[in-house]
Amino acid sequence: MLPKPLQQLQKFFEKFPGIGPRQASRFVFFLSKQPKEYIESFIQSLQSMSTEVKLCSNCNLPGLKKNNLCTICSDSRRDKKTIYVVEKEGDALNLEKTNIHNGVYFVLGKNISPVEKTQSAKEQVKNLVKKLKRETNPEVILALNNTREGNFTAMYIKEMFKENELNNVTLTSLGRGLSTGSELEYADEETLRNALKNRH
Incomplete structure (x- = not known):
């Protein structure tokens, strides 16, 4: 039923914790109805996460690559x-x-x-x-x-x-x-x- 690009996107969502095929298809339908600006912003956020974020070397929480620590571990207080x-x-x-x-x-x-x-x-x-x-x-x-x-x-x-x-x-x-x-x-x-x- 779904076009191939949406089928591929649904497979990505199905790999999310606690997300089954039905919920994944809802995400796909939602995104398919969004304007181009929303999709581009969504893609940019994913790219920023990929290039700027990594696991904290101290605790394994997400942190920024530039300082190698999360906001909690880098807080002197x-x-x-x-x-x-x-x-x-x-x-x-x-x-x-x-x-x-x-x-x-x-x-x-x-x-x-x-x-x-x-x-x-x-x-x-x-x-x-x-x-x-x-x-x-x-x-x-x-x-x-x-x-x-x-x-x-x-x-x-x-x-x-x-x-x-x-x-x-x-x-x-x-x-x-x-x-x-x-x-x-x-x-x-x-x-x-x-x-x-x-x-x-």
Whole structure:
């Protein structure tokens, strides 16, 4: 039904997290109705992202290529010794809304699965360990989803800290407030505030 250019565009949208064929087709129909100026602006934004943005070398959040850091890590007012470990970027953005956290983040990219063998998240944990070995008495707060995979990831990180003898690290987790199976990205601000204040 769709012309080939729109079919190709739909395939790109289908690769987005949480987007299926039906939603992807809606995006395509929306764009097909927009004026030329809108499409050109959209393309320019994508090109700017490609040429100007890269992952922060310190925490894996998106940052600008010119300074190699994200806006949070480059902010001198931030407490660099308080590190929140999160699964994905959306979790960090949601925690920022609470306005009670002035530290920095470390994004794993995904949780560690107990069944998958090759996982990028394990490599990120190794990078976190290397980073912490250079710090003096940091606090690491495991701000992970209260899911099976999130709990397994937290357990894996704790084991890696013990294995590498990171005795200088204060390790805590979010307190009660997040129900079982819930994800940080969708938690309301009050729930997150309580979880942060009651970390243990």
